[in-house]
Amino acid sequence: MTTLLGNEIHRRVDDVQVVTKKLGTATIFILGIDGTTKEEEVKEAIAREIKVEETDVVVRATRKGKYDELTIIAEVPKAQATPLINRKKIRIGWTECGIRERVDIIRCYKCLEYGHKTRKCAAQVDRSKDCIRCGETGHRGKDCVNRDKCIKCGIQGHSADQIKCPYFKKLGEGIA
Ligand SMILES: [Zn+2]
Ligand SMILES: [Zn+2]
Ligand SMILES: [Zn+2]
Known part of the structure; x- marks a missing residue:
């Protein structure tokens, strides 16, 4: 993505979020999701991948990009999600999506x-x-x-x- 909006999303994703999160959870960005995908499908795909209940995957926000692609921010159990975070990608529907962890520290x-x-x-x-x-x-x-x-x-x-x-x-x- 070289568009301005693309860069903007990128930038925000890079930002360090100044929050304290629930212990044992990780906040992840799922990037480049096909625009027709429903939130439920994303939750389902993640839950299946990291072997937790769908209710353990909490969607915090959904953003739509210039080409209708979606970025979803979700909270997931950290221990189970670590292999996924390390692999940095997940298939959702036909699309290979990027995974990034948000770094939460106090400032x-x-x-x-x-x-x-x-x-x-x-x-x-x-x-x-x-x-x-x-x-x-x-x-x-x-x-x-x-x-x-x-x-x-x-x-x-x-x-x-x-x-x-x-x-x-x-x-x-x-x-x-
Ligand atoms: Zn200034
Ligand atoms: Zn500096
Ligand atoms: Zn100080």
Whole structure:
């Protein structure tokens, strides 16, 4: 996918989601699902593949892409889903779909550091007014029109909340 929308989806998929999830579950993206596929069929295919009940697969969101392809976000039992996550693909109907796990970690809104919550923050620096995308003060990340510049590693081309940040990668391995 080289369209703008494609890139946008890609980007959002790359984003690190700042939530704490139920213990023992993994949140996965199922990418490139044929647009005529019903949510039930996706649940069924996943449940069959990882050998759990269909009720163990909880669909959190469905997004439609430019060519009617679907991305579904689902919560699944982590232990059973791990082989599927490692294989990175699943067949749903006639289509081979991609699988990616969402990485869920805690981020502090004050110092923007990972691994602790805001009220446990011991840092001197307060970056809560800084834009997560470019590091400037005075606007929020969602309103940012600047080029992404990471405030963690200083590199242009990604923001500090994206998993491709080398800083995050180093840290993420232990937490994710
Ligand atoms: Zn902090
Ligand atoms: Zn900005
Ligand atoms: Zn970075």
